[in-house]
Amino acid sequence: xxxVTQMEGPVTLSxxxxxxxxxxxxxxxxxxxxxxxxxxxxxxxxxxxxTKADDKGSNKGFEATYRKETTSFHLEKGSVQVSDSAVYxxxxxxxxxxxxxxxxxxxxxxxxxx
Amino acid sequence: EPEVTQTPSHQVTQMGQEVxxxxxxxSNHLYFYWYRQILGQKVEFLVSFYNNEISEKSEIFDDxxxxxxxxxxxxxxxxxxxxxxxxxxxxxxxxxxxxxxTQYFGPGTRLTVL
Numbered sequence: 001x002x003x004v005t006q007m008e009g010p011v012t013l014s015x016x017x018x019x020x021x022x023x024x025x026x027x028x029x030x031x032x033x034x035x036x037x038x039x040x041x042x043x044x045x046x047x048x049x050x051t052k053a054d055d056k057g058s059n060k061g062f063e064a065t066y067r068k069e070t071t072s073f074h075l076e077k078g079s080v081q082v083s084d085s086a087v088y089x090x091x092x093x094x095x096x097x098x099x100x101x102x103x104x105x106x107x108x109x110x111x112x113x114x
Numbered sequence: 115e116p117e118v119t120q121t122p123s124h125q126v127t128q129m130g131q132e133v134x135x136x137x138x139x140x141s142n143h144l145y146f147y148w149y150r151q152i153l154g155q156k157v158e159f160l161v162s163f164y165n166n167e168i169s170e171k172s173e174i175f176d177d178x179x180x181x182x183x184x185x186x187x188x189x190x191x192x193x194x195x196x197x198x199x200x201x202x203x204x205x206x207x208x209x210x211x212x213x214x215x216t217q218y219f220g221p222g223t224r225l226t227v228l
Contacts, residue, residue, distance in 0.1 A: 032215050043118070043205060044157070044219040051215060089157065093215060100145060100214055101159040101170055 002027045002094045006105030009087075013080055013112050021075040021108045023064075023090035031092040033057075033066055033073040034102070038087045047075075047088070080112045116140045118220035120206050126226045127196055135191045135223045137206030145214060146189045147207040148181065150174070151222075157205065163189065196227045 007022040025031065035047040035057070048057030053068035062077045073090060090105040119138045127133050139146050148160040161171040163181055180192045189208075193200055203224050207217040 036219075041221075043120075043221040044207075046216055046218070049215065091157075100162055100209070100217075101147070101172070102149070102157075102217060103159070104149075104157040106156050 002031065002092060002103040004090050004092055004103055004105035006090045007108050009107070010109035010111060013110070015082055015112055015114050016079045017112075019075070019077040019080045019084075019110070021088055021090075021110070023073045023075065023105060025071050025073065025090075025092050027071075027092055027094050027103075029094070030068075031094050033064070034091040034093070035062070035064055035073070035075050036089040036091060036104075038089065038107075040086070044089065080110070082112045082114050085110055085112050118206055118208055118218050120204075120220035120223050122223060123221065124224045124226070126228065129198055129227055130195050133193050133196055133225065135193075135204050135206075135225070137189045137191070137220055138187050139189055139206065139208030140210070140218055141187070143208035143210045143218075145169075145209045145211075145217075146181075146183070147209075147217060148191045149205045149207065149219075150202040151205065152199075152202040160191075193225075196225075198227050201225055201227045 003026045005024050032051045034049045036044040037047045048059040050057040050066035056065045064075045087107045089107045091102045121136045146163040151157045161175045162169045178194045203222045205222045206220045209217045
């Protein structure tokens with residue numbers, strides 16, 4: 001079945017540091033890939049997505065590139081801010097007809113210190 | 115901006131009691147989902163719902179669970195006889211016909227079973 005493996009947390013960075021959160025996946029076919037973010041006390045918000053190989057999703061300075069050869073979708077940001085402190089979830093939606101369920105990674109807690 | 119809402123934000127119940135968790139999806143969306151996250155664990159898919167019927171469900175979604183869209187706006191998850199292990203955060207999500215890939219999540223209901 002489908003699975004997502006995500007970098008263990010928590011991650012603590014200083015403001016303006018470079019961020020990478022690793023995500024690899026196992027799936028048949030060509031899944032769509034997502035990063036969701038959960039701020040304290042809030043629900044999951046879609047951060048970015050990519051639907052085919054070599055696509056780059058980007059939003060709010062975050063980027064992730066769909067790498068089929070390495071089955072990866074690592075999240076990066078060049079300069080993090082205190083307001084980026086949150087839990088980040090990598091997820092995939094399998095390519096299987098009507099199947100629309102998302103499979104999530106375990107989440108990575110990011111804390112950015114001023 | 116339209117959003118998914120959920121009530122209550124926190125529900126405490128005794129083991130064996132029935133609970134109903136309520137969600138109002140985004141108004142023109144057609145696909146509805148429930149996920150749950152046990153504390154410290156991954157977000158897990160429970161069920162998806164389209165055209166007034168269940169389209170997919172996971173092995174977690176056993177006979178104790180049911181979903182309903184009782185009117186044009188609400189989407190509910192019922193747990194018939196709660197168990198201690200049902201304690202979790204329950205998230206509702208919805209997606210539209212034009213972009214079925216993107217699921218919009220509510221803020222969640224924290225269910226505590228005593």
